[in-house]
Amino acid sequence: MNDDAAVAALQALVRIPTVSDRDPDKVDTAAFDELLAEMQRRFPLLHARLELTRVDTHALLFHWTGGSAAKPVVLMAHLDVVPVEGEWQHPAFGGDIVDGNIWGRGTLDDKGSLVGICAAVERLLADDFVPAQDVWLSFGCNEEVSGSAAVLAVEELRRQGVEPWFVLDEGGAIASEAFPGVAAPIGVIGVTEKGVTSVELRVEGRGGHASTPAKMGPTARIARAITRIDRSPMPASVPAPTVELFRRMGPHAPLALRPIMKNAGRAKPLLTRALLAAGPEPAAMTRTTFAVTTLSGAPALNVIAATAKAGVNIRIMVGDTVAGVLEHVRKTVNDDQVHIDVVEQNEPSPISPMDEAFELIESTITELFPDAVPAPYVMMAATDSRFFTAICPRVYRFAPFRMTKAQRESIHSYDEHLGVDAFLDGVRWYGRLIERLPA
Numbered sequence: 100m101n102d103d104a105a106v107a108a109l110q111a112l113v114r115i116p117t118v119s120d121r122d123p124d125k126v127d128t129a130a131f132d133e134l135l136a137e138m139q140r141r142f143p144l145l146h147a148r149l150e151l152t153r154v155d156t157h158a159l160l161f162h163w164t165g166g167s168a169a170k171p172v173v174l175m176a177h178l179d180v181v182p183v184e185g186e187w188q189h190p191a192f193g194g195d196i197v198d199g200n201i202w203g204r205g206t207l208d209d210k211g212s213l214v215g216i217c218a219a220v221e222r223l224l225a226d227d228f229v230p231a232q233d234v235w236l237s238f239g240c241n242e243e244v245s246g247s248a249a250v251l252a253v254e255e256l257r258r259q260g261v262e263p264w265f266v267l268d269e270g271g272a273i274a275s276e277a278f279p280g281v282a283a284p285i286g287v288i289g290v291t292e293k294g295v296t297s298v299e300l301r302v303e304g305r306g307g308h309a310s311t312p313a314k315m316g317p318t319a320r321i322a323r324a325i326t327r328i329d330r331s332p333m334p335a336s337v338p339a340p341t342v343e344l345f346r347r348m349g350p351h352a353p354l355a356l357r358p359i360m361k362n363a364g365r366a367k368p369l370l371t372r373a374l375l376a377a378g379p380e381p382a383a384m385t386r387t388t389f390a391v392t393t394l395s396g397a398p399a400l401n402v403i404a405a406t407a408k409a410g411v412n413i414r415i416m417v418g419d420t421v422a423g424v425l426e427h428v429r430k431t432v433n434d435d436q437v438h439i440d441v442v443e444q445n446e447p448s449p450i451s452p453m454d455e456a457f458e459l460i461e462s463t464i465t466e467l468f469p470d471a472v473p474a475p476y477v478m479m480a481a482t483d484s485r486f487f488t489a490i491c492p493r494v495y496r497f498a499p500f501r502m503t504k505a506q507r508e509s510i511h512s513y514d515e516h517l518g519v520d521a522f523l524d525g526v527r528w529y530g531r532l533i534e535r536l537p538a
């Protein structure tokens with residue numbers, strides 16, 4: 100599979116609108132069928148020589164038998180994309196190449212990785228290469244809607260007695276403009292991710308006509324609960340991976356910032372304060388966050404709400420727990436009449452160690468992207484790989500593609516695009532990673 104064929108494969112897969120939805124009836128299953136058929140056409144050796152287990156509706160779990168099954172590796176990506184939003188410069192499902200970029204939904208999230216992995220494997224198979232270790236490819240079909248494919252893939256691996264040495268999923272990137280004043284791109288490797296938990300605050304009342312309101316009705320109580328949560332953030336601190344991230348960026352930072360960044364470990368309180376003051380994004384790196392997202396009251400303007408509700412989306416920092424966070428909400432709201440219904444709960448992922456497997460990822464980054472500084476970081480968003488922490492302590496989130504700040508912001512937004520050269524570097528990176536697996 101030459102470079103042109105790899106690029107054409109990415110274009111072809113981007114043109115198939117595999118949009119997932121929480122409601123299975125709203126999923127265009129024909130699109131997913133078509134995607135699987137297209138993959139089979141584009142990657143014939145992969146499909147002929149790897150053993151395939153179908154998981155969930157359209158998820159794929161491939162097994163490539165290597166020289167040893169002692170340290171199996173799982174490479175992940177997902178087939179589904181989020182719906183199209185906003186005004187695009189080029190068609191969202193066009194896969195057009197303009198100005199050296201491939202445009203379209205999924206180029207970065209996550210068909211770039213999907214095709215990158217498959218193209219690398221296809222090339223190695225063409226050379227009759229046998230990896231030193233078993234390689235598993237796990238491609239989910241409902242990552243964007245927290246679907247069950249990843250959980251089922253983990254179950255299947257467990258059933259087959261597979262305990263991965265490490266798991267690699269989307270998440271990080273070769274990120275330019277990662278930190279103000281740092282010119283070098285940072286090869287950020289997610290070693291943990293925040294846990295996503297949602298609760299609904301609910302107050303029930305008698306309702307009635309809006310001409311005769313009582314004091315502290317359901318809506319007022321909900322409003323008070325919201326402002327209390329807003330005013331009582333959880334304690335902030337800088338977790339170990341963030342300390343290491345700053346330590347590694349230190350030599351590349353503006354002179355004035357170098358001492359504090361190089362000594363991030365000892366300067367933790369100072370660093371915490373600086374991040375908190377730097378805006379919502381850096382602040383989110385230091386603690387569990389609460390965002391009140393949905394609100395509901397009466398169905399009409401002249402009716403007193405019988406039920407008032409507020410949805411709170413919580414991103415739990417590594418070190419905190421679901422139980423601890425719910426206790427914080429209960430104490431902060433401090434009102435028996437406000438019911439707290441847990442809608443979804445996920446603990447933050449444990450921190451993956453920076454040992455031999457991390458070093459392999461790191462040195463492969465340095466080999467392919469000599470200008471980049473590899474570093475661990477805490478992911479703010481959720482990936483399918485969080486479920487793999489149940490069977491593997493080393494779960495890393497990294498996509499080997501150069502991404503500007505604007506490109507990272509286009510994920511789940513509009514004008515998503517991936518550089519053709521950046522994509523091809525990524526294909527080579529996946530290939531080198533597989534070639535370098537130790538015996």
Ligand SMILES: [Zn+2]
Nearest residue numbers: 208209242269
């Ligand atoms: Zn994704």
